[in-house]
Amino acid sequence: MQDGNGLDHLAGERAMAQFDLQAMKVYLAGGQREYEISTKMAQLVANDPVFSKEDRVRLARKDLYKNSLRKAGHAWKTILEKGLSEVEGLKLRHFVDEPTYTDLHWGMFIPAIKGQGTEEQQHKWLPLAYKMAIIGCYAQTELGHGSNVQGLETTATFDPTTDEFIMHSPTVTSTKWWPGGLGKASTHALVYARLITDKKDHGIHAFIAPIRSLEDHTPLPNVTVGDIGVKFGNGGYNTMDNGFLRFDHVRIPRENMLMRLATVTKDGKYVRSNKPRQLGYGAMVFVRQGIVIDASIYLSRAVTIAVRYSAVRRQFGNKDEPGELQVIQYRTQQSRLFPLLATAYAYRAVGFWMKSLYADVMKRLNDNDFSTLPEVHACTAGLKSITTSVTADGIEECRKLCGGHGFLCASGLPELYAAYVPACTYEGDNTILLLQVARFLLKTLSQVSKVRPVGTAAYLGNIKQLSTQNCKVSQGHDWLNTSVLLEAFEARSARQAAAVALRLAKGSGSEAEFQENTPELVESARAHCQLILVSKFIEQLQTGTPEGIRKQLEVLCYTYAFSQLIDNAGDFLATGYVTGNQIALAKEELKHMFDKIRPNAVALVDAFDHTDDYLGSALGRYDGDVYTHLYKGAFKESLNDTVVVDGYEEYLKPVLTQNLWAPHSKL
Amino acid sequence: MQDGNGLDHLAGERAMAQFDLQAMKVYLAGGQREYEISTKMAQLVANDPVFSKEDRVRLARKDLYKNSLRKAGHAWKTILEKGLSEVEGLKLRHFVDEPTYTDLHWGMFIPAIKGQGTEEQQHKWLPLAYKMAIIGCYAQTELGHGSNVQGLETTATFDPTTDEFIMHSPTVTSTKWWPGGLGKASTHALVYARLITDKKDHGIHAFIAPIRSLEDHTPLPNVTVGDIGVKFGNGGYNTMDNGFLRFDHVRIPRENMLMRLATVTKDGKYVRSNKPRQLGYGAMVFVRQGIVIDASIYLSRAVTIAVRYSAVRRQFGNKDEPGELQVIQYRTQQSRLFPLLATAYAYRAVGFWMKSLYADVMKRLNDNDFSTLPEVHACTAGLKSITTSVTADGIEECRKLCGGHGFLCASGLPELYAAYVPACTYEGDNTILLLQVARFLLKTLSQVSKVRPVGTAAYLGNIKQLSTQNCKVSQGHDWLNTSVLLEAFEARSARQAAAVALRLAKGSGSEAEFQENTPELVESARAHCQLILVSKFIEQLQTGTPEGIRKQLEVLCYTYAFSQLIDNAGDFLATGYVTGNQIALAKEELKHMFDKIRPNAVALVDAFDHTDDYLGSALGRYDGDVYTHLYKGAFKESLNDTVVVDGYEEYLKPVLTQNLWAPHSKL
Ligand SMILES: Cc1cc2nc3c(=O)[nH]c(=O)nc-3n(C[C@H](O)[C@H](O)[C@H](O)COP(=O)(O)OP(=O)(O)OC[C@H]3O[C@@H](n4cnc5c(N)ncnc54)[C@H](O)[C@@H]3O)c2cc1C
Numbered sequence A, B: 001m002q003d004g005n006g007l008d009h010l011a012g013e014r015a016m017a018q019f020d021l022q023a024m025k026v027y028l029a030g031g032q033r034e035y036e037i038s039t040k041m042a043q044l045v046a047n048d049p050v051f052s053k054e055d056r057v058r059l060a061r062k063d064l065y066k067n068s069l070r071k072a073g074h075a076w077k078t079i080l081e082k083g084l085s086e087v088e089g090l091k092l093r094h095f096v097d098e099p100t101y102t103d104l105h106w107g108m109f110i111p112a113i114k115g116q117g118t119e120e121q122q123h124k125w126l127p128l129a130y131k132m133a134i135i136g137c138y139a140q141t142e143l144g145h146g147s148n149v150q151g152l153e154t155t156a157t158f159d160p161t162t163d164e165f166i167m168h169s170p171t172v173t174s175t176k177w178w179p180g181g182l183g184k185a186s187t188h189a190l191v192y193a194r195l196i197t198d199k200k201d202h203g204i205h206a207f208i209a210p211i212r213s214l215e216d217h218t219p220l221p222n223v224t225v226g227d228i229g230v231k232f233g234n235g236g237y238n239t240m241d242n243g244f245l246r247f248d249h250v251r252i253p254r255e256n257m258l259m260r261l262a263t264v265t266k267d268g269k270y271v272r273s274n275k276p277r278q279l280g281y282g283a284m285v286f287v288r289q290g291i292v293i294d295a296s297i298y299l300s301r302a303v304t305i306a307v308r309y310s311a312v313r314r315q316f317g318n319k320d321e322p323g324e325l326q327v328i329q330y331r332t333q334q335s336r337l338f339p340l341l342a343t344a345y346a347y348r349a350v351g352f353w354m355k356s357l358y359a360d361v362m363k364r365l366n367d368n369d370f371s372t373l374p375e376v377h378a379c380t381a382g383l384k385s386i387t388t389s390v391t392a393d394g395i396e397e398c399r400k401l402c403g404g405h406g407f408l409c410a411s412g413l414p415e416l417y418a419a420y421v422p423a424c425t426y427e428g429d430n431t432i433l434l435l436q437v438a439r440f441l442l443k444t445l446s447q448v449s450k451v452r453p454v455g456t457a458a459y460l461g462n463i464k465q466l467s468t469q470n471c472k473v474s475q476g477h478d479w480l481n482t483s484v485l486l487e488a489f490e491a492r493s494a495r496q497a498a499a500v501a502l503r504l505a506k507g508s509g510s511e512a513e514f515q516e517n518t519p520e521l522v523e524s525a526r527a528h529c530q531l532i533l534v535s536k537f538i539e540q541l542q543t544g545t546p547e548g549i550r551k552q553l554e555v556l557c558y559t560y561a562f563s564q565l566i567d568n569a570g571d572f573l574a575t576g577y578v579t580g581n582q583i584a585l586a587k588e589e590l591k592h593m594f595d596k597i598r599p600n601a602v603a604l605v606d607a608f609d610h611t612d613d614y615l616g617s618a619l620g621r622y623d624g625d626v627y628t629h630l631y632k633g634a635f636k637e638s639l640n641d642t643v644v645v646d647g648y649e650e651y652l653k654p655v656l657t658q659n660l661w662a663p664h665s666k667l
């Protein structure tokens, strides 16, 4: 997708490509319809000056935030005016590409009401939310309590005399802290609080609390609310008003407790409903599928920038050729960059698979079949953890691969990192999620003789064989076999899990022993998830990939699998499944893959189809015209408004003229 | 060093410490005198409101920069007023803790004149520079050329008719781009340019070019100069005016070429001097020693914050104890955090060793003994590369270890990262530096039968034995032996180097074959450097560490060595030196080390002696009073200046009232 208007400096690169670019674009978009919607929405945003990201890194927080309100309002207006569908609207907001209060309103507030509200409550709140007559946020985390939701301190005490809950923040640590959209935009908060009826603590429940006047937007009486302050990066997440919130005995009607799973009656009785709690799992799978696709998108943006720039950038020569070499020619550059390119493709494929997983879960939930849920829960938790961590690190790696210029915001990379990296923390801290996976693996193994493991854990049913049979690769090309690769990842994961399970089984089963082994447990969870990623990438390729792109996808799939194997060689070797020599052979095969990627590299990132507007990067421009745009860009810097800088008279001249003590010096 | 004034929430932690805190502080400072200077300068800065960092993340670029000029001027004034020594002045600027133009003036401009100027030139320029009557920067990098200095395009063409050089920027890519202090502050630039006399190109030489008027600071005629724009992070490196510079046939006197190593005579003859070029190596070792110490300091700041906060932060419970557990109790937290603590100590020790290396080099240079230079060059290049990469990643890891709150600038960590991470790129891209180490290793190995390797490469003389004898550890405590550890790191490094050398030896010795093997070469360079780090940490401990801290340092040393061993297990295993079982034993020993660190953790970071002012972190406060300070901090956010946010009328009200199309809406 070309926004430039001059020469294409990368035309030579593009001419080398050996696959059907258009087919790849459609594949990556997830289908023809999705491709068309994406293209349309991307252009809509790119062509609308209100959505420009130009100044983002140069605005002070107030202006940045105000401009983000402007964009969010304009996006909403565009959606209504053009009568966009829900999918189109979502895409449009995606391409606007900055965190804002509507993310939480649509992504957390509304789904929570849908999931936890009774039909009556949905009927009351959803129409208001759908037309944005109220703006909601999701207020769970507190200053002193995050991961451990059961530790939240905010109280909702029922007062039967008035049929109200009294919302209260008893301590500093009970202050709600972090909710996006809370700080300045929301009129309502979905508050998680400790439900107390008749002095009895019923644990954490959800409440809808009005927090700002619908008349004039002032905070309601006894509500203290505001923004928690500046976060990592220039623009980054600073377009979002992550907020704090304190209640000083604020009363809300009893009906504002979301009552699908439990009710408080007028006379203060607490009654659990008989609705299965598992129903919420569907939403969770949906959200995590989105996270994995997002990981692919973010990583692909960074990779697009780094690949294009590496094809433009030249350093050092070689006796055989005139001029300097493109840095993409260097093996070290390839060995850091191409695996990330392959990873972006892998996560896309796995995201597609998760879509089908979601459909499967929804069907089963409908049929009251909860049998696969533990496996699905572990699998999606693990994939969230791995893909977000790898993507965050991958963006930074791409930035470093761009040398000095990557450090400029004009490269687009610092912003991308700052906006993405909290994904490692929210929706579940990545370490804690892996510990959940580990618990699932232990449980599965402990029952393996009785219960046949399902889905992504099915291989554990095969543990005996996987534990004894070693890798048979004796020549490089033996590795070019997906079953050989799959078995390697299965054996490694099964062995790591079995080893730590065995150690735990020898003990008393105490929590302290579990704790003691958590580093190994986390490693084994990671191994399990890496297997899922490799296997699902392979699986996706084997099911009807169009001819014109199959070969490239295979190369990327091998690249991904080999680089995972090599990066984790310590694990593979320690389990005894492979030898050092087999790893060395895989390294050679990986280099052959690099040779196959090299001529296609630029086209493979073109296939992600990011507009120049969306990338926002002078280094990643489609036309490769990097240097003129970096240079032009500098003239927008505010410090260049005057040739002599503001501060010269006060702070530089006195230094230069040794007049530091003169009365006119205001130092 | 306590700045707080209330309760010490970490008193319990401190009471557990088992070592002599004061002795550790002195050790880490590098001696009693250094300790006293550091303490004095840190307090001087902390107590001076001009140096406050409070608002840094909230200022728009212009204000941020102006305030940084103010601080730099004030620091200079303080130095002069108080008659501070050079060492004291350096420390003072260190504690002011923001990148600014004086860094380049003192750190690059002046040393370059000293190193490359004739005595006459030094006599002319240095007095001006010392009193800051001129401000200089170091202008090497161009828009299109960085790492490959020989590719620079700026020309300095000698015109014998006027006895001048004509400085010229012939292309966009020849624009000087990045030099710190160039954008807005400098009056002079040390410019690297292609020297041309009589149409002959003599390659890259250094010139002093005046760029701004000493009268009114306006750019001189035909000089285009400015700031290159916003960089990663809020404050971060944005206090620095990294600049661009173009010359349009600007004339400077012939004497402005730095002529220590080569001269251009009045009639345009180019004459090399007979001064040994190696003399510059001393300065390089000095700079890199500083980089390693800096790595330790930066990492220790992040670790201080993460350790203290991990002792304050509580999540989840355990049946055996009431309340939630401190997250520092969790093994996963320890396994990510304590190795970084040990690394900060390791780098300090290695930095001290490099000081003695510097002294040795200077002595040898004086005696015209250049024999150790290749080894010293490789060693210091590698240490720069490894320590900066590990430190940058380590800061981010510490940030993630703080969960959500780490993402707030109030944690101090985002700023720390943004200001530090370019160290991976400047003073030599880290990958390119490792390739230099690799070339040295190859050369050393190729000559090993004839030339005895020296210094940090001496172990390669022992390569036969290291290649055949495997690790003898059979029980966990066998690892608790520094010679066993040293041999492991030596064997692994020697074997990796030998393996790649062997493969290259089989080939034709072409550059293409070298290229093909660069990924393995980089790995072997890394192995060599990790050995140096482990061995020098051990060596430093064995030479007169005070009794009261020896045990703790030993624990940290083992922690460091074991975690290096485990993180690189793939390499150790692949070389066949260790077995999976031996690695597993090391993992157990590492956990024992964690148990020994745990009660000392807070005291071990206290020993770094960072003031609250210097840390600038609500999470890392000495008194552990995290939550009240996070909460208070939020009220300084500009968005909280009004309860109803600026933008409500224009952009929120129309959304909430479905009045998006009403004429008063300015969307
Ligand atoms: C940008 C951003 C947006 C957010 N938006 C929202 C929002 O809209 N609404 C909302 O309610 N919240 C929001 N949050 C908060 C977020 O959900 C929490 O920060 C997140 O859940 C992590 O919890 P924590 O901060 O308490 O981390 P902690 O749990 O305190 O983590 C600190 C450290 O302790 C470790 N740790 C904790 N428990 C254990 C354990 N049992 N075992 C081993 N290690 C452990 C962690 O691994 C981590 O290293 C947001 C956060 C951010 C950064």
Ligand SMILES: Cc1cc2nc3c(=O)[nH]c(=O)nc-3n(C[C@H](O)[C@H](O)[C@H](O)COP(=O)(O)OP(=O)(O)OC[C@H]3O[C@@H](n4cnc5c(N)ncnc54)[C@H](O)[C@@H]3O)c2cc1C
Binding pocket: A313, A314, A315, A316, A327, A330, A332, A333, A400, A401, A402, A403, A404, A405, A407, B104, B138, B139, B140, B141, B145, B146, B147, B148, B177, B178, B179, B180, B237, B242, B422, B425, B426, B427, B428, B429, B431, B432, B435
């Ligand atoms: C904050 C900051 C401050 C700076 N201050 C100054 C200053 O004061 N004065 C000054 O002159 N400059 C300064 N610089 C510039 C800095 O010195 C260069 O950015 C640095 O030397 C890296 O060079 P580069 O940007 O050309 O990277 P490149 O060399 O273009 O690197 C891009 C990629 O190519 C790879 N690559 C390049 N060559 C090879 C090879 N032969 N083999 C394998 N891989 C290769 C690199 O590993 C990297 O991944 C500064 C830069 C920054 C970020």
